[in-house]
Amino acid sequence: MRHAWRIYRHGLLVGARDFAIFWNWKTWLGGWMMRILTNVFVWVLLGRLLGSPEKLHYLMVGFAATAGVGTFSVAAASWDRLDGTYPLLVVAPSSIAAALFGRMSIWMFGWVASAVLTFVIVTLAFHWMFSASALAFTFVIIVLLCVTTFFLTVAVGAVASLAPRTRNMCNFFVTLVIMAFCGVSVPVSFWPAWLQFFCHVLPVTHGLEAIRLVLSGGGAATEILRYIGLEVLVGLGWLGLSLLIVDRFAEAGRADGSIELV
Amino acid sequence: MSPSAVLRIIRATALTQARLFFRNSQEWTRVLMMPLQALVAMAILVQAGRADLAGYALTAALLFTIGDMGFFVGSEVVAGDRSQQVLELLTAAPTPYFVVLVTRTLFVASVGLIGFAESWLIARFVFGVPVAVHHPWVLAGALLMTVFAAGATAVLTAALFSLARSTRTLQNAVNGPFYLLGGVLVPAAFLPAWLKVLSPFVFFFWAASLVRDSFAVAEPVDIALRLGTLAALGLAGALLGGLVLRRMLDHLRLNGRLGLA
Numbered sequence: 001m002r003h004a005w006r007i008y009r010h011g012l013l014v015g016a017r018d019f020a021i022f023w024n025w026k027t028w029l030g031g032w033m034m035r036i037l038t039n040v041f042v043w044v045l046l047g048r049l050l051g052s053p054e055k056l057h058y059l060m061v062g063f064a065a066t067a068g069v070g071t072f073s074v075a076a077a078s079w080d081r082l083d084g085t086y087p088l089l090v091v092a093p094s095s096i097a098a099a100l101f102g103r104m105s106i107w108m109f110g111w112v113a114s115a116v117l118t119f120v121i122v123t124l125a126f127h128w129m130f131s132a133s134a135l136a137f138t139f140v141i142i143v144l145l146c147v148t149t150f151f152l153t154v155a156v157g158a159v160a161s162l163a164p165r166t167r168n169m170c171n172f173f174v175t176l177v178i179m180a181f182c183g184v185s186v187p188v189s190f191w192p193a194w195l196q197f198f199c200h201v202l203p204v205t206h207g208l209e210a211i212r213l214v215l216s217g218g219g220a221a222t223e224i225l226r227y228i229g230l231e232v233l234v235g236l237g238w239l240g241l242s243l244l245i246v247d248r249f250a251e252a253g254r255a256d257g258s259i260e261l262v
Numbered sequence: 263m264s265p266s267a268v269l270r271i272i273r274a275t276a277l278t279q280a281r282l283f284f285r286n287s288q289e290w291t292r293v294l295m296m297p298l299q300a301l302v303a304m305a306i307l308v309q310a311g312r313a314d315l316a317g318y319a320l321t322a323a324l325l326f327t328i329g330d331m332g333f334f335v336g337s338e339v340v341a342g343d344r345s346q347q348v349l350e351l352l353t354a355a356p357t358p359y360f361v362v363l364v365t366r367t368l369f370v371a372s373v374g375l376i377g378f379a380e381s382w383l384i385a386r387f388v389f390g391v392p393v394a395v396h397h398p399w400v401l402a403g404a405l406l407m408t409v410f411a412a413g414a415t416a417v418l419t420a421a422l423f424s425l426a427r428s429t430r431t432l433q434n435a436v437n438g439p440f441y442l443l444g445g446v447l448v449p450a451a452f453l454p455a456w457l458k459v460l461s462p463f464v465f466f467f468w469a470a471s472l473v474r475d476s477f478a479v480a481e482p483v484d485i486a487l488r489l490g491t492l493a494a495l496g497l498a499g500a501l502l503g504g505l506v507l508r509r510m511l512d513h514l515r516l517n518g519r520l521g522l523a
Contacts, residue, residue: 037438045452176299
């Protein structure tokens with residue numbers, strides 16, 4: 001366990017270098033945040049078009065609290081394959097999971113920063129005020145849904161790394177699915193029953209429900225805790241699945257000799 | 263050069279670009295993925311009981327796709343040529359590089375039209391909302407001019423991006439503000455007044471309003487004027503792009519960095 005932690009930290013350092021290739025603090029604020037914020041406003045304005053304050057608030061919470069969440073991480077799972085460092089990670093005595101989690105998770109910290117910042121700016125722009133405690137709770141749940149989404153991206157990333165060319169497509173799919181089916185744009189109940197089942201085992205769905213209850217001020221504490229618990233459960237499920245498959249998928253490359261072929 | 267020679271070059275360039283595009287799975291899958299955003303827009307509208315606004319979702323999906331093709335694929339043409347060491351050969355050839363570049367960005371932008379077909383199918387078969395085109399000629403004109411404006415603007419961005427070190431950062435940053443200002447999903451009229459004044463300078467603004475009007479029952483007004491403005495914005499982008507491209511190529515030649523990416 002101690003080794004895993006040390007490997008994770010080194011992986012995180014590699015991830016930090018990846019991050020620095022894309023962004024420095026100026027381009028992150030001026031470029032990335034500009035893109036994320038304008039994108040959120042593009043969608044939130046639908047609430048104005050529809051002339052419904054409830055819809056406006058619904059979209060604001062959904063899009064702001066998930067702003068940037070899910071981006072880059074799936075693609076990052078394939079970068080070791082493209083860099084040629086992958087075979088070394090696979091033959092190393094330790095599981096590949098710690099190194100992979102480290103390199104990928106830098107993006108999760110980016111999501112937390114994007115979503116929290118976006119949430120503050122968007123709600124301020126529409127003059128929507130909350131109590132300090134509601135805001136603090138919201139931030140905590142945002143962190144939670146970033147973590148659960150991260151575990152999902154590890155699982156998807158492991159699959160995508162079998163065919164690294166599909167990495168960006170898989171990454172886009174993850175963000176699209178969250179936007180469409182996890183209660184960001186419309187309530188889960190809008191979708192057909194068979195689809196709702198999948199919505200409930202995806203990250204974000206329960207976390208957003210919890211945030212909506214916290215912000216409405218009328219939610220019972222037990223209800224809020226129930227949703228938080230469900231989100232944690234979903235996250236643990238994806239963590240378990242990803243731990244289960246990353247090494248197997250990595251070994252598959254060793255078994256059929258395709259490990260160095262991208 | 264004779265006009266027939268230019269036409270031959272345009273044809274060969276377009277064919278080459280088509281081959282490059284369809285061989286690159288990152289690029290052609292992008293064009294199929296982008297229109298899926300219509301799913302989100304349609305869901306919001308249908309859930310709010312406003313399926314009558316489905317045209318807005320289609321307009322957004324179309325412009326997201328064309329915009330994405332222009333900003334991400336078209337804008338990378340010069341940088342790509344440079345990193346693949348073909349920029350030196352292309353600029354040394356008697357054909358002006360500008361002609362080659364315009365042909366390629368226009369091709370890429372026109373592929374974005376798939377966004378329209380795909381989002382129409384999503385509205386029809388996922389949500390059961392058949393979106394009627396009440397003014398097909400307006401739509402045809404709008405699509406044609408939008409492709410022209412997007413391709414022409416990509417000439418400018420391709421020229422600008424070729425000098426920058428971190429193209430991806432710029433690409434990521436520019437499209438968002440343009441979509442917002444252009445009112446691609448929600449008309450610019452819903453923007454705050456201080457932002458709205460900038461909208462007419464963005465080609466998406468004219469493109470979005472024309473495409474939306476072609477779905478409306480009401481007879482659209484000032485069509486020629488609006489199509490003309492869209493074309494003029496595209497032309498301005500291409501001319502400016504041509505100037506920037508020349509300056510940029512001169513600059514790289516002077517430094518001897520044309521082939522060093």
